[in-house]
Amino acid sequence: MSTRxxxxxxxxxxxxxxxxxxxFYDTGYILSIATTMAMFxxxxxxxxxxxxxxxxxxxxxxxxxxLGTFVTGYGFQTMPYWSLxxxxxxxxxxxxxxxxxxxxxxxxxxxxxFTLGLAELVRQLVTWxxxxxxxxxxxxxxxxxxxxxxxxxLGLAALVFLxxxxxxxxxxxxxxxxxxxxxxxxxxxxxxxxLAKVLLFMVSGAAAAAVGAMLAPRYIxxxxxxxxxxxxxxxxxxxxxxxxxxxxxxPLAGVIPFTLLWEFISRHAPNQTLLLLGLAFLLIVYVLxxxxxxxxxxxxxxxxxxxx
Amino acid sequence: MFFILITGLLxxxxxxxxxxxxxxxxxxxxxxxxxxxxxxxxxxxxAFWVYTAGQVSPIAALLVVAPVAFVVNWLIYxxxxxxxxxxxxxxxxxxxxxxLATFGLSFAMVGIMSWLFGGGYFNYSYLAQRVDxxxxxxxQNRVVAFAIASLIAAGLWLWLSYxxxxxxxxxxxxxxxxxxxxxxxxxxxxxxxxxxxxxxxATGGALISMFFTLDASVGVLFTMKALIxxxxxxxxxxxGTIVAALILGIAETFVARVIDPGLTxxxxxxxxxxxxxxxxxxxxxxKPT
Numbered sequence: 001m002s003t004r005x006x007x008x009x010x011x012x013x014x015x016x017x018x019x020x021x022x023x024f025y026d027t028g029y030i031l032s033i034a035t036t037m038a039m040f041x042x043x044x045x046x047x048x049x050x051x052x053x054x055x056x057x058x059x060x061x062x063x064x065x066x067l068g069t070f071v072t073g074y075g076f077q078t079m080p081y082w083s084l085x086x087x088x089x090x091x092x093x094x095x096x097x098x099x100x101x102x103x104x105x106x107x108x109x110x111x112x113x114f115t116l117g118l119a120e121l122v123r124q125l126v127t128w129x130x131x132x133x134x135x136x137x138x139x140x141x142x143x144x145x146x147x148x149x150x151x152x153x154l155g156l157a158a159l160v161f162l163x164x165x166x167x168x169x170x171x172x173x174x175x176x177x178x179x180x181x182x183x184x185x186x187x188x189x190x191x192x193x194x195l196a197k198v199l200l201f202m203v204s205g206a207a208a209a210a211v212g213a214m215l216a217p218r219y220i221x222x223x224x225x226x227x228x229x230x231x232x233x234x235x236x237x238x239x240x241x242x243x244x245x246x247x248x249x250x251p252l253a254g255v256i257p258f259t260l261l262w263e264f265i266s267r268h269a270p271n272q273t274l275l276l277l278g279l280a281f282l283l284i285v286y287v288l289x290x291x292x293x294x295x296x297x298x299x300x301x302x303x304x305x306x307x308x
Numbered sequence: 309m310f311f312i313l314i315t316g317l318l319x320x321x322x323x324x325x326x327x328x329x330x331x332x333x334x335x336x337x338x339x340x341x342x343x344x345x346x347x348x349x350x351x352x353x354x355a356f357w358v359y360t361a362g363q364v365s366p367i368a369a370l371l372v373v374a375p376v377a378f379v380v381n382w383l384i385y386x387x388x389x390x391x392x393x394x395x396x397x398x399x400x401x402x403x404x405x406x407x408l409a410t411f412g413l414s415f416a417m418v419g420i421m422s423w424l425f426g427g428g429y430f431n432y433s434y435l436a437q438r439v440d441x442x443x444x445x446x447x448q449n450r451v452v453a454f455a456i457a458s459l460i461a462a463g464l465w466l467w468l469s470y471x472x473x474x475x476x477x478x479x480x481x482x483x484x485x486x487x488x489x490x491x492x493x494x495x496x497x498x499x500x501x502x503x504x505x506x507x508x509x510a511t512g513g514a515l516i517s518m519f520f521t522l523d524a525s526v527g528v529l530f531t532m533k534a535l536i537x538x539x540x541x542x543x544x545x546x547x548g549t550i551v552a553a554l555i556l557g558i559a560e561t562f563v564a565r566v567i568d569p570g571l572t573x574x575x576x577x578x579x580x581x582x583x584x585x586x587x588x589x590x591x592x593x594x595k596p597t
Contacts, residue, residue: 055400055404057404057407057408102581102584102585103584106584106588107400107403108400108403108404109340109403109407110539110584110588112340112407113532113535113536113539113580114580114584116342116528116531116532116535117532117573117576117577120529120532120573121573121574121577124570124571124572124573124574125571125574127570128568128570128571128574131568131570230528234411234415241408271419271422271423272419272423273419274415274416274418274419274422274525275415275416275419275420275423276419277412277415277419278411278412278413278414278415278416278417278418278419279412279416280412281408281409281411281412281415282409282412282413282416284408284412285392285405285408285409285412286391286409
């Protein structure tokens, strides 16, 4: 570990410590926005862990997330609360593994299409099972407060950053970067490309499912159509790409402005959120191809090393 | 059983038309157009609008819907997508770019359409009488939609197979680089194919609106189905597209009638899974060497 890495590690730990103090300052509106940001930070960062290096666009986030909320919904009365995110993570990794094994041997288009409908598919299946068993939505009434959820998400965010940092240093991370640059080269240098992609997709699926499990108490009432709302997947893609996937901190730089903008638009013009989503996609493709990370790199190049 | 088969075929005929539109856009212009379903809904909205406002039959409306959709899609290709094709370093990079750009387009269209027409469902009653085929009765509008869809699909197939312009299009579909070498204006043909694909899809939407309740956000479901059909039939393969669409129509009708109407996407996914696992090159495709 170089001194620079140690310095970054200490700075990140300090930043997390400061952010964790927020609930002592405010437990109202600001905390609720911060919780949403923490949620999207985990989702977008774990999304970028997989999609950044491989360029496979995953739209499965909502499926994993919904799975997680249902784990909490079914389990919170019978199981210890701390075990629910873990169970959700295992199930999320399992689902990701299955989807990955089917689609990740093939080109990226198949993967996008398969994940595009995945949340809707799981929603239809869950609704069908619920109809057969005569069950509707369910109430998740716990003593968990917004502050607890916020701290849990922060902890998970720290874990995701740590895992991302470790993967970046590992052989797996190196293999993924080669796959992203040229999959044929990667295959010829003896990398098991399918395995590497499936493993990383499982990491991202596990994180999203754990987020869902942690957030379930916030919703109080859970039903398939809200738990598996596919718009979540698109929000995550936009935030991650807006920030940029080239660096670990990239998605965070997209999460903060986009959450604020989303909050503003849904308060003042709730019918225009989809239009905003569409325009954001176009902005990313035509104006900010590398996201904020790419913008920073371009500015750096233009103004020399000083422009950090 | 027979009833399910016929209902499925009638539905599949319209699906075939929609998927052919997508296949032209993906197969020839190399654009994975995820706003395809929204183009369909827009076509349906147009038919709904002229029928309720002007009492014009949706079939006559096709004469307006198709050319307008062609021009709109042609412009979309020239203005939005051509720059992406130019800057793309590889086919993979173009796919990522076009997927994101057309997602943007699709959300913007859903936003605009729900702003114009509201978020509610819309349908209208046109040719709602029954018609008897082999002892069971079917909605007349479904039969008419199927007949028109088949006519258009057959015309398209003949045009692609037996005219010089169709030949140019197939040449670009096989290899844009080689097509350029034999003097084909690839950008022009790509724009034409994209416009044509959009017109075909919007036509399919106008036909579907005759018997199907649409709303502003339902487009993505049709995009999913069209994508599954195109992959199942093989990219650029018209015959495969038609067969795959009929299979999907029948499978969906079967699941909706026998198991649960809420599981139609699951039926499509089962087919999709089978294709991914056993024939990723499409029903009639050859294994890549």
